[in-house]
Amino acid sequence: MTIVKMAWRNLWRNPKRTAITGSAIAIGLATMIFYLGWMGGMTLHLVHTMTSSQLGYAQIHAVGYEESREPELTIKAPSSLLESLGSRKGVTGAAPRAYGDGLLAIGDRSTNITCIGYVEAREKLVSGWSENIISGNLPHGEREILVGVDLAKKLEVDAGSKVVLTIADIYSGDLNYVLVKVAGVLSTNNPVIDKQAALMPLAPLQRALGIGDGIHEVALSLDVLPTDLEGIKAILMPFNTRELRAKPWQELVPVVANMVELQGIYMGITLVIVFTLIAFGIVNTLSMSLLERMKEFGVLRALGTTPLKLSALVMCEGAWLGIVGALLGLIIGLIAHLIISKTGITMGNAEAMGVTFRSPVYPVLKPFDIAAVTTVFLILTPLVSIIVARKAGKVDPIKAMRHE
Amino acid sequence: MTEPVAKLIDVKKYYKLRGETVKALDGVTLNIAPASFMTVAGPSGSGKSTLLNLIGALDTPTSGEVIVNGKNLAHLTGTEQAMMRRDHIGLIFQSYNLIPVLTALENVEYVMLLQGVERAERKKRSLALINEVGLKGMEDRRPAELSGGQQQRVAIARALVSRPSLVLADEPTANVDSKTGGALLDTMAELNERHGTTFIFSTHEKMVMDRASRVVRLRDGRVESDETR
Ligand SMILES: Nc1ncnc2c1ncn2[C@@H]1O[C@H](COP(=O)(O)OP(=O)(O)OP(=O)(O)O)[C@@H](O)[C@H]1O
Numbered sequence: 298m299t300i301v302k303m304a305w306r307n308l309w310r311n312p313k314r315t316a317i318t319g320s321a322i323a324i325g326l327a328t329m330i331f332y333l334g335w336m337g338g339m340t341l342h343l344v345h346t347m348t349s350s351q352l353g354y355a356q357i358h359a360v361g362y363e364e365s366r367e368p369e370l371t372i373k374a375p376s377s378l379l380e381s382l383g384s385r386k387g388v389t390g391a392a393p394r395a396y397g398d399g400l401l402a403i404g405d406r407s408t409n410i411t412c413i414g415y416v417e418a419r420e421k422l423v424s425g426w427s428e429n430i431i432s433g434n435l436p437h438g439e440r441e442i443l444v445g446v447d448l449a450k451k452l453e454v455d456a457g458s459k460v461v462l463t464i465a466d467i468y469s470g471d472l473n474y475v476l477v478k479v480a481g482v483l484s485t486n487n488p489v490i491d492k493q494a495a496l497m498p499l500a501p502l503q504r505a506l507g508i509g510d511g512i513h514e515v516a517l518s519l520d521v522l523p524t525d526l527e528g529i530k531a532i533l534m535p536f537n538t539r540e541l542r543a544k545p546w547q548e549l550v551p552v553v554a555n556m557v558e559l560q561g562i563y564m565g566i567t568l569v570i571v572f573t574l575i576a577f578g579i580v581n582t583l584s585m586s587l588l589e590r591m592k593e594f595g596v597l598r599a600l601g602t603t604p605l606k607l608s609a610l611v612m613c614e615g616a617w618l619g620i621v622g623a624l625l626g627l628i629i630g631l632i633a634h635l636i637i638s639k640t641g642i643t644m645g646n647a648e649a650m651g652v653t654f655r656s657p658v659y660p661v662l663k664p665f666d667i668a669a670v671t672t673v674f675l676i677l678t679p680l681v682s683i684i685v686a687r688k689a690g691k692v693d694p695i696k697a698m699r700h701e
Numbered sequence: 702m703t704e705p706v707a708k709l710i711d712v713k714k715y716y717k718l719r720g721e722t723v724k725a726l727d728g729v730t731l732n733i734a735p736a737s738f739m740t741v742a743g744p745s746g747s748g749k750s751t752l753l754n755l756i757g758a759l760d761t762p763t764s765g766e767v768i769v770n771g772k773n774l775a776h777l778t779g780t781e782q783a784m785m786r787r788d789h790i791g792l793i794f795q796s797y798n799l800i801p802v803l804t805a806l807e808n809v810e811y812v813m814l815l816q817g818v819e820r821a822e823r824k825k826r827s828l829a830l831i832n833e834v835g836l837k838g839m840e841d842r843r844p845a846e847l848s849g850g851q852q853q854r855v856a857i858a859r860a861l862v863s864r865p866s867l868v869l870a871d872e873p874t875a876n877v878d879s880k881t882g883g884a885l886l887d888t889m890a891e892l893n894e895r896h897g898t899t900f901i902f903s904t905h906e907k908m909v910m911d912r913a914s915r916v917v918r919l920r921d922g923r924v925e926s927d928e929t930r
C-alpha cells in the first residue's frame with residue numbers, strides 16, 4: 298500500500314467525474330494526434346504536388362531569369378549542361394523547358410496562355426504531367442498540344458479539338474499562327490498549369506519564339522528527400538556558375554518552405570491552447586475532490602502525514618488521471634489515424650499555397666511526434682496538479698476535521 | 702520521579718470571536734505520568750478537545766508551554782510536529798475517521814507506511830493488533846463495511862500500532878452504545894496494561910470516568926478537580 302496505490306483508489310471514488318476529465322484529456326490528445334497526422338499529410342501532399350507538377354526539387358536558370366522572367370535570358374547550348382547533369386550523382390532527371398506567352402483561339406473564343414515547351418522523355422522523370430492526362434493522349438509530332446483542365450473548360454475544347462495558337466517572336470515581334478490539335482487535357486492540382494498552360498514539344502516553341510536551341514529552365518528530380526535542403530544544395534553546387542543559377546525548390550517558393558517550417562510552431566501553439574483548456578478541467582476535478590475530502594486530509598495530517606506527502610498524494614492522483622486519459626487518447630488517436638489512413642480526408646478542391654487539394658489527403662505521422670505529444674500530456678497533467686497539491690499541503694488538521 | 706510523558710505549564714488558549722475573547726483554556730498546568738489511564742472530564746465547551754489538540758501538536762497555545770516526550774512543541778516546525786504525531790502519538794477520534802479507500806488492515810498499516818517500516822513487519826504487527834482488538838478475519842473490509850464499534854476498534858489499532866508513548870482519544874465512546882463503549886474501554890485498558898501506553902481520553906460519561914485511574918475535571922477552561930485513584 299503506497300501513496301501511488303492510494304491515489305489510484307481515490308481517483309475512482311467519483312468515477313463519473315474522473316471519467317469526464319479523463320475523456321477530456323483523451324479527446325485532447327486524440328485531437329492533437331489527428332491534427333499532427335493531418336498537417337503532416339497536408340505538408341507532404343503540398344510538397345509532393347509542387348515538386349512533381351512543375352517545380353521539381355530544384356531548377357537551373359540563366360542568371361537573372363528567375364527574377365525578371367525576361368524571355369531573352371535563355372540557357373544557351375543546353376546540351377552540354379544536360380549531359381553533365383546526366384552524369385551528376387544524385388540527379389535522377391533533368392527536364393529542359395521553354396516558356397512563351399501566347400494566344401489560344403477557337404471560333405470566337407480566345408484567351409492568353411503560357412506555352413510550355415518540354416521534352417516528354419525527360420519530363421516524365423521530373424514532373425508527372427503525362428500521368429495527369431484526364432482525356433486524350435500525349436502529343437505526337439509538332440502540331441499537337443496538351444491544355445490544362447480549367448483552360449479546356451473555359452475555351453470549351455477537348456481532346457481532338459483544333460485550335461489556333463499564336464506566338465510572338467521575342468526579338469522581331471513577328472506573329473506565328475499555327476493550327477494545332479488538342480491531343481489531351483491535363484489536370485495537375487497546379488492551378489498555373491490547369492488554368493493557363495498549353496504544353497507542347499520543345500522544338501516548335503523554340504522556333505516560334507526565335508530563341509534557337511536556348512531554353513529557359515531545367516527542372517531536376519533528385520534522389521534525396523524533398524525536405525532535405527542541405528542534400529539538395531550539395532548536389533546543385535557545381536551548377537552555380539557565372540551564367541547559371543541552380544536553386545532548391547525551397548528558395549524558388551520560400552512561402553511554402555517557410556510554412557513547412559512554421560508548422561512546428563503552429564503545432565506548439567495549438568498544443569498550448571488545447572492543454573490550457575484541459576488544465577482547467579484537471580484543476581477543477583482535483584479541487585472538487587480535495588474539498589469533498591477535506592476532513593480526510595485533516596485526518597491524514599493528524600496521523601502524521603507531512604504536508605509534502607499530502608501534496609504528493611494529490612499529484613499522484615493528477616498523474617493517474619493523466620495516464621488514464623493519455624492512454625485512452627493514444628488509443629483513440631491511433632485508431633482514428635488508421636481509419637483515416639484508409640479513407641483519406643477530402644479537401645473539397647480547397648486551394649493553398651498554389652496547390653489544389655483535388656485528391657484526398659492522407660495523414661502522415663512520425664512515431665517521434667506521437668511520443669512527444671503523449672509525453673507532454675503525461676508530464677503536464679501532474680504538473681498542473683501542483684496548483685491543487687499545494688493547497689492540500691496547507692490543510693490545517695483541526696479546521697479540516699471539523700469540516701463535514 | 703519518572704519524566705512525565707506530557708507536561709502543560711500554565712497553558713492558555715483564547716479565541717477572538719466577534720470582538721469577544723473565548724477562553725477555551727485559561728491557565729492549565731498538568732503533569733501526565735507514563736502508563737497513565739486518564740480521563741479529561743467536564744461539561745460541553747469546558748475545553749476538553751482543545752486540551753487534547755494541544756497535547757497532540759494539532760494546535761498551538763496562546764500562551765504557556767506544552768512539552769511532549771521532553772520536547773517543547775512550540776520549538777518544532779510543522780514537519781517536525783507531523784513526525785512527532787507519527788512516531789509518538791496515537792489519535793482516536795469520536796467519529797472514527799478511518800480512510801475510506803483503505804481496508805481495515807491498510808488503515809492500521811498507514812502510519813507504519815509513513816514511518817517506512819518494512820512490508821512484512823507492517824503486516825505482522827497490524828494483524829496482531831487487529832486480532833487484539835477483536836477483529837480477526839475482518840482485516841480486508843473497508844470502513845463502510847464495518848459497524849461503528851468495529852470502526853472504532855480499527856481506529857484504536859491504528860493509534861497503537863506504531864507503539865506510541867501516548868494515545869489521545871477525544872470522546873472515543875460517544876458514538877457507540879454503552880455496551881460497545883465498555884468493550885472498547887476493556888480493550889484500551891488491556892493495551893494500557895500490556896504495553897504501558899499512556900491513554901488520555903475525554904468524556905462526559907460517568908461509566909468512562911469510573912474506569913480511569915486519574916480523572917481531571919475541567920470547567921470553563923480551568924482544572925476544577927484532579928483525582929487519582
Ligand atoms: N475555533 C474556535 N473558535 C472559537 N471558539 C472556539 C473554537 N474552538 C473551540 N472554541 C471554544 O472553546 C471552548 C472549548 O471548546 P472545546 O471544543 O475544547 O470544548 P469541549 O470540552 O471539547 O466540548 P464538547 O464536550 O462539546 O466537545 C468552547 O467554548 C468553544 O466554543
Ligand SMILES: [Mg+2]
Nearest residue numbers: 749750751871
Ligand atoms: Mg470536544
